[in-house]
Amino acid sequence: MADHNKAEDDEGQMKDLLSGQLPAEIKTWSTEHVRKWTRELKNVDEDCANIMYQQKINGESLLLLDKTDLIGAGIPLGPAKLIIHKRDKLVKMKAEMLKDPGGQSGGPCKPYPFNRFHEAYRYRINSCLDIPESGQLNLIEPCHEFKAYINTGSTEKEAKMKKFTDEVIRFAAACMNSRTNGTIHFGIGDLPDFKHGQILGFSVEDKESFGKALRDVIEGRFEHKHVATAKRCVKSPRFVEVLQSDTTSSEKYVMEVDIEPTFSVCEENFYHVYSVDSRKSKKSKSKEVKEDAKEFKSFYIRDNSSSRDLSRHNTQSKPMEEYNGYVKNISKLSMDRKEAEEKCLAIVRNSIQGSKLCEMITGGSHCLDKSHFERYILVTNKSHQVQLDSLSFLLDMNLTAVLDFDPESSEKGLKKFFEDRNTNVHAPAEYKITGSVEDIASKLKLTRINSWIFCNGDINGEEPSDINSWSTEKGAAVRNVISFLCRGEVLPPKRFLVIFLLLSDVIDSKDPLLETFNTFQQELRGLDQILCICENDRSFISWKELIEARYGVSISNRCISELSFAEINGTVLSLWSDNRRSSRFLPCGGVSKVQLTKKMEGCLDTLDILCVNQCEGGNEDQRSIQEHFYKGGKVSWLWWNHTGNTCSVDTEEEIQVCCSEGQSSRS
Template identity: 30%
Template sequence: MADELEQSPKNWNESQVSTWLRSIGVKEQYIKKLYEEEVDGQILLELNEDFLRTKICMKSGPAHLIIQKRVELINSKERSQEKKKLTGGKKTELEQKRINQETVQCIPATSEGPPAQTPERDQDVLKDKQTAQEQCVLTSKEDCRPRPFDQEGIDFIYVKHRVLQPESGAFNLTSPCHEFKSFSIAAALDRTRLQAKFVKEVLKFATGCMNIRSNGTIHFGVMDSKEDAGYVHGEIVGIPIQEKDIYVDALDYIERSFSSDKEHVRQCVRPPRFIEVMDRESTEKRYVVEVDIVPSVGIVKNKVYAVRLPNFKESSNKVEFEKETILRRVGSKTEPVMDKDLSDFYQRVKDRDAQREEAEKSQFLSAPDFCQDLGRKLTMLMTSGKKFMEKDKWFIFVTNKFNPDDLCNIDWLLNMNIFCVFDFDPDSKISGLCSRYLQHHAANMHSLQSYRISGDMSIKEFTSHLYLFDQTSWIFCNGRTDFKGNETPCDEMTWIKTKMTFLRESVSLICKQILPKGTFQVIFLLTSPVEKPLLHTFNEFFTDMEGHQDIICICESQESFQKWQSFAEGSCGTETVNNSSIVGMKMSHINSTLQQVQPVKACASKHLPVFVKGTCLLETHVEEQMYSLEILTVDHCDETSEDYINEEKANIEQQFYRGGRVNWLNFWLAEHKYVGDVIERDAYRDVSKLLDGALKCNADETPVNSINIYHHPGSGGSTVSRQVLWNNRKDLRCAVVKPSYSAAVVAQHAVELRECEEKDSQRCLPVLLLIEDSDKEYLDDLRNELEVAIHTKRIQYGSPCFILLSCRRSYDPEKRCKESPLQNVSVTHKLSAQEKRKFAGKRQVLEEQYQPEFILTFVLMSEGFNENYVQQFVEHLLQGIDRQSVATRLILYVALLNTYVQNSFISQSHCEALLALTFHLERFHQHEFEKSLSPQAQLVFLHLRDDKTHIESIRIIHPLVAKEILQQLLGDQQTQSSLAMRLLCENMLFEHRFGREEYLSFLRALFIRRARKSKGDKYDSFFSPLIEHVCEKEKSPDTAIELLKEAFQCFHKDPFFAQQLARLHYTYEKFEEAKHWAETAAKQLPNNSYILDTKGQVYRKWFQAKCKAIDNDNAPKTAQNIADAVETALKALECFQECEKAADADMENLNSSGFFSEVEVGCSLLKLISSSSVFANRANGHSECMKYLLTDYIPKEVEDAWEPFHDRLKKLHKTMQDALEWISEDLSYFQTDIGADEGETPESPEEKISHPLTWLAKNLRSMGSTSVKLILLHFYNVGN
């Protein structure tokens, strides 16, 4: 194994990976598979358990073992390297012998065969290689600057193993020379010995500096390679210090070491400085002790200093003094002046004094420091080089204690999208930044522990749980003094021991799973002295963000910045730190400067209409507490700056007419005549009439009214609904309901909005709520919640309190409108004559301003989305496209998703991964991405940005265009099934972490989600539309099965894919396979009623097929001939009974399918039994059959053939009676059939019984035989 130990795992080839896998006990079959998959060292370091389980088909045990052993391998390599550093390459004879033996046995393997024995003559070569590797480690350490010389109040820090510039002699007298002492052994001595050793080195160095008139610094805890082999010269390691006064008091030896001029020495030798050494791998406190020597000419002029150096004599056990010696600095050494040189040395004193005097003068007369244009630098950093700060960019602040004066100048902070604040001030909520922020905004208080995510929680669930995209997350990183729980502040070292891990997890979670790179910026706002935890925080962000590009430091104090700078420079270099730091700018100046480049005005006020026709102030923090609503105010968008409007108005308009969703700025720009009017469709007029009628009518029946807009996908329904809200915002309280919030939360916030700043809850304006793309069940729940709230508050209503404006997709909106003309409005692709005139006029205006390709969707809409026009448009668009390029493949993937999955998209981050893009400068990110796309992709892709997360994504400009692109690009050569298979196997997309949940949900819907009219689809389907297309249009059920099998593997053997496979197999009468997949699904989810229902349906369909075969064979229906079918029916009944039990235990979903299916199979079974020759051929066959089923009687003809299931058949009457009773109770509760608009549950039953009464009548008719009906009736009466 020495090849792995000698060589970094990153550089292993496939054979070396195989060798390592064998050494940890992995089975040969898995090793072979990994070898075939070309897993080398680099891939080994990146793979995860999901890859091992899904692609290598590895069991969980060995997969977990490989991941754990890989962690141990990496850690051992790191420890090994650290040990080499600490031991300096020195090894005992025994260790060297062991290493030599291992090296002989294990040369790095580069072939398939086992490692060969190393000949003894190659030992020297190996030793030379080892020495070269160690030398490489020694020379690769990071450089750092020394503490600023002789400056008071400097907050500075060193980082362990960084390297100071080499020891130096004097070259201009005022620039300090340096001398390093490891002092590692002496630091552990007792007080007397330590002081003697320390002061001897200090006075020796000081005397040498004073005598040649040079400034100097002697450093203790810094390695000198001459005396510390294995370390780089100048490497910082530090020394442990228990009592600092030992070093300070040691200078008292000055009085005993100098016979004269003691005061001069005291004045020139500065007190020791203790510079803390930061070690990321240890919590031990270490310091570099530094003593500055400043021989000012006013003190040392005409003087030569002789010193008696103290020395601890072990023989006498006391400090003794050497004879008096004159010392001087020669190069990087301090040496005594020889007797023969003394005369010359004294003669040159005046020359040295003159040089010193000149050096001091030039130091004071040097040019003043160049003043940077900090204002421009700040704006460039905060805007990423643009003219304005990005409205949709997230900001993360890391800060410590604020000064009271600075808190008066944080208006610039209040206008920013702050995702979270890492606050190291425990008093922040009482008197710091948090308290000031809460006066203007809502925020959630969190600790670092809050960001620990449990294994069973998805990222989406986690962000919703902490409301991360709704309100600023305020993370108290070092306790919280106002918190009654166990959140007390702690000192630096305790923090590193107890909280460092939580910080690392928090930063990693945010940077690697929640916010994609480029969507956020981290700002270190340092308003007080910097401590270690802040430095650790920088290191974590730097590591997880893979660089310094989006990290900014703002610090007013140069002294505080020094410590930050000394640490940060080791990670990213001096130039990078300086270029991304704003140092010396007052908070008031920052406040004023940044407000000029913010797209909205500082602290802009918002207002709501009130009952008495005035307006009231809507405080921002009050608005943010109603986080489930996007509230539309009277003066909405008025806060947008004039400069921003002039800069962006063309882009905003163009994005809308290209197919982007309308936003409030589109209406605001039109209203203020910056751009032309937004066209009002006929549907807008219809909705307005219904709204006026609803407001005027008496609300005795209900305080909650509803208006429904049904629209063709992409026909402008959302624009109509938002136009209604915009034009009523001054008369009603208007809001859009954000997705993913429960009806109870939305209702609570809607009530708060209605009563905001109103004295009397009886006298409030109605609230107009827009709910988009929600099902009927959600609307009913919301209506019920609102009505309960109104009744609880005992509000007397004469007009509606709430009006729900529902906007939903539908492929038959006109039919919906016809069903309820006083409540429903339709929006279609087809334009009326009046609309055609409006669109023609607007198109002419737009084409004068923009190229046609920039207003594509509007052009298509003005043509009414005519099928021939769309076809010709796409045909023209695709001319000359490179069908083999990755960009074209991306178009196909997006088109496939957009064709089959409502509102689907692919995140831009996924696209970049597929296109293998890397970005050197984040400010050019978007430009580089668009440039990487083909011309066709640039035209058809619409760039979206999530309103909540601000994550960017793409989709095709319109679903009809996506469908046509899919057909034309695939042509006759490719099939949709092959494209879907390719998409499934696109690991770069499947494994990409940002936007992963959304991507997987769309991919899952592509294969599983059934079409539902109630969800706005054209028809109801039994499988997903894609699977039905493969089965029916491509006429290839086997391909559909292969697709679902691949999806089952990709989605980690998801039981719902197994359920789909069971359905698909039994649909094509492949019952053995269907049974396998149904059992696979049920094994994973044994208590899921829908999966148990599918399992029952497998046997039900199998039973029906067997019955059909019996009838087709015209064979006599003897007990023996029908026994197999009876057994299958009983198995189906058993499954449906399990389904019923699971459904009863499920409090959230109502699944009645088991009861209906049980009755249906039971009736068919009774029909089969009663038609058998045993009972049908007898005169008293009916009574015989009843006797058999209800008593212990068993006819001879069935005794042997039905022996395995006599007991179950005799219990049939009981199970049938129970099922019928349940159905009877269900019908008595609900009375009527379930409406066609009833929403489907997340996992739907096989066949939804929408009309139970009709179903019951149909089943009774299908029984045919009167005797069967009599048996069924008798069964029901037996129990009663």
């Protein structure tokens, strides 16, 4: 118990540093920082913290203090010894972190998709972006720059905003002149204080203020003739939520700004930026100020991991030679950008995953009314609000059990999405076999009401576990759940499907979903009853590689990863005959379907829309429409037969058959 308390104490020593509540460098602490740190020490009264504040003890002097100094300032012997001990402990822990920064960080993760703003993606505290800070690559793949942006706790709001806008303007001008896409990240640590790319995050009170400040600064820092172009290239700040290690909210964000200097926008121009707001210098009556503003005009380019000013004097005999050469080469660089964009657009992916999804989720029947599978088990993790509208297919599925690993699911996740449905909420411990299996299944009402099993807290006040402790704290109970559900007395053998719905990326080898997958695989003796659904290639590749590395199993043939959740939703909904009659579906990529809502169709009041299921005999009687036309009725495009993504009329032989049948009916 003592060791546990000591470990908790040690972790608390670094908590404020890593979360950005205190500057990473102790010597930069202000007197207020020292007071905050002292106040939170165990067994140290607030009076002691106030004494240190009154004595103007800042970070630099804190490092020089000894016990005698504190006693002389009026702090009792006991607290004085504790303060010195905790100070020394903090210094030691920070030194160990710098020596082995990986010890304080999580696993690798991918950056948020470039120039996207509504993706269901979050970062996890202390994970590390698996990308380097870089210069231009292939012009389309973005370069990256990291800014911790956490040593601003006591900084005035105006100075904090200036630091943000200065960094963005410099990075944006460099990307535009280099014609490369780029992303600058705020809330991402770097060496030597943190591991390279370490997710830190910071608290944000007013998100809109960053966007307003950036737009305003663009007008003053770019030359007037290029302001409109800069606003099109520099995207609005994006705030990516940062989760704790147990996937609960940390109330912190990583702020990112994307730069996209497309050829059609930038053409063959090059861009200078002022070191100060040019509008303020123009308003001044002093000619000296105007000249000063012009003197500090800069021309940035991306040079490896930093932005370099080519207009700044250097040690070369001809200081402007590199600048002149670069400007002269802008035309060629612009054409390279154009070719890179065209090459990117030429990539077309052919996919049949819509058909594959229909095959796997129904067991080959392509109809959920007559599916080979009688029951479904859903395994899922933390959801994002933008995903929920595309998960309505789950409401109609015959879900026997949901294994939910989101500790906030009831509050703002998938369980809340199901709040209007009758579900039985269970803890994993309820599935431990202590008597007759049939009696336990009957008591849990397994085949009558959907069972919602919280596998990482969110029930009975149970705290969630992080990925390092989940296996020992909750793993055994969840394994008992899986073993129970896979028993022949509970669910019919070979007649149920386990669906792993990855709503968040699995990026760590200790993620609970990996152990859950392996347990199901062992209980079912293979993958034939397992279907994995990932929203994109990023999520699929991480999931696939972790399973292959840990268990030596290839899951490529049991995964859907090339369809969006909207396409998955429409495709699965179309597999119920009632939906084919009452709803309308449009063809989409990968032989999938998306649902055409009445609201969307109402916006297209000048169009008649032919839907896939109309041609399949869903909500219109196709044959009667055709006969009406062949008998001389008014022509209608509805008699066309929809095949794939194109429309083709009936063959001559089919028309002759219809005509002959029509003549027979007249006689």
